[in-house]
Amino acid sequence: MAATMRQVAELAGVSLKSVSRVVNGEPNVSDELRRKVTAAIDQLGWQPNALARTLRTGRTETVAVVVPDLRSGWVAALAQALVVEADRRGLRTAIEPCGRDSSRVAQVLAEQSTAFDGAIVVGGIHGENASSVEEWPLPVCRIDALRPGDADKTDGGIGLDLDQAADTVARHLRALRLASPVVVGPGVDHPGTFAHALRQALDAAAVVETTAVPSRAEGFRLAAELAKTIDRHDAVVCADDELALGALAGFRSRGVRVPQQIALCGCGGLEDGRFSSPSLTTLAFPAGEIARIALDDLQRSWDPGSRSRVMTRVGATLIRRESTLGFTSMAPTTIGSLPLRRAEGL
Numbered sequence: 001m002a003a004t005m006r007q008v009a010e011l012a013g014v015s016l017k018s019v020s021r022v023v024n025g026e027p028n029v030s031d032e033l034r035r036k037v038t039a040a041i042d043q044l045g046w047q048p049n050a051l052a053r054t055l056r057t058g059r060t061e062t063v064a065v066v067v068p069d070l071r072s073g074w075v076a077a078l079a080q081a082l083v084v085e086a087d088r089r090g091l092r093t094a095i096e097p098c099g100r101d102s103s104r105v106a107q108v109l110a111e112q113s114t115a116f117d118g119a120i121v122v123g124g125i126h127g128e129n130a131s132s133v134e135e136w137p138l139p140v141c142r143i144d145a146l147r148p149g150d151a152d153k154t155d156g157g158i159g160l161d162l163d164q165a166a167d168t169v170a171r172h173l174r175a176l177r178l179a180s181p182v183v184v185g186p187g188v189d190h191p192g193t194f195a196h197a198l199r200q201a202l203d204a205a206a207v208v209e210t211t212a213v214p215s216r217a218e219g220f221r222l223a224a225e226l227a228k229t230i231d232r233h234d235a236v237v238c239a240d241d242e243l244a245l246g247a248l249a250g251f252r253s254r255g256v257r258v259p260q261q262i263a264l265c266g267c268g269g270l271e272d273g274r275f276s277s278p279s280l281t282t283l284a285f286p287a288g289e290i291a292r293i294a295l296d297d298l299q300r301s302w303d304p305g306s307r308s309r310v311m312t313r314v315g316a317t318l319i320r321r322e323s324t325l326g327f328t329s330m331a332p333t334t335i336g337s338l339p340l341r342r343a344e345g346l
Contacts, residue, residue: 003044012040023090027299034088062092063298064119066108068100071213073242074268074285075122078143081287082120085295100212113137118298139301141294145192146313156297156309158290162194165283165316166201169237169265172281172318173202178235178263182206184222184247185239186214194267195239206233210243219246220253227254230261235324241268241282248276248323264323267316278322285316 009019014036021029022037040046063086070076079095086093094116098104109119116138123144146159173181183204187193199207208226210218219242226236226247238244244266251258258264258278266273269284293312300309 003046008040012036064116066096066121073270078287081291085291141298150311161315162197166197170201181235184208214240214243216246219243220250223247223250235263237265241266241270259326281321281324283316
């Protein structure tokens with residue numbers, strides 16, 4: 001005989017309402033309560049009736065995660081973090097790649113609005129402006145580059161502070177006495193992209209524009225070109241770890257030593273950078289924390305009595321590794337004292 005919700009409550013030593021709160025992913029549920037209920041569900045093998053819950057609550061307990069492209073390592077890592085955090089809250093997710101066309105985002109949300117309780121729309125760090133969608137048929141939390149005026153918005157969302165991230169890289173290079181960097185990435189000349197923020201912060205005279213979806217193959221190819229002018233530059237800063245990892249291999253194939261001849265920095269915090277040779281210095285936006293904030297924000301929107309949502313600003317942390325730290329002009333005491341800023345909510 002199939003287990004019941006009442007049996008779950010009795011085994012966990014909690015009320016039926018408490019089980020319902022955990023199963024429905026309601027906010028402000030303690031970790032201890034969630035642990036008790038989850039353990040009881042696992043032990044009894046109870047399966048909530050999704051259809052009955054939908055009819056009762058008017059919710060599907062499903063969140064759409066709208067991304068521009070899963071080929072980007074940063075976007076894929078963030079999507080995974082969102083799936084894990086949603087699962088922890090008893091929510092299902094549906095990944096919806098929509099390219100960089102905001103009208104496609106609006107179309108997907110309109111056509112499938114009854115299937116989702118809300119959506120998390122990822123713009124990413126390359127300037128895909130998901131926030132240009134003016135009307136959504138369901139609650140949405142946007143994750144995109146922080147822009148002027150975002151502090152005044154009352155519809156929530158997360159702003160990635162690209163200026164703070166770029167400034168962190170600039171201070172790191174100054175500490176290393178590297179004064180002739182090359183910025184590589186998409187949208188170098190377009191405000192709202194990380195490559196543009198890097199160009200401004202580094203005051204870089206040399207820039208290399210790339211495709212909208214950076215790849216390791218592209219980084220490898222560009223390294224061959226940069227190797228020809230190695231005497232003009234002392235650092236390459238890539239707006240994406242995929243580019244940086246490809247460039248690392250490309251420099252090696254040309255006999256250019258990193259970081260002895262040229263320092264290299266990426267962005268995205270990809271795990272692969274830990275295991276490259278040399279290991280890759282990179283900027284990392286905290287995917288797990290972003291996922292938690294995004295789902296908190298989205299779930300608040302489900303409460304009609306909730307107060308206005310505010311934009312949350314999130315900064316990046318510099319993970320300093322061998323691709324810059326091994327540079328011969330570097331003083332270890334300087335890098336150890338390099339201050340890092342972390343932007344919190346506005």
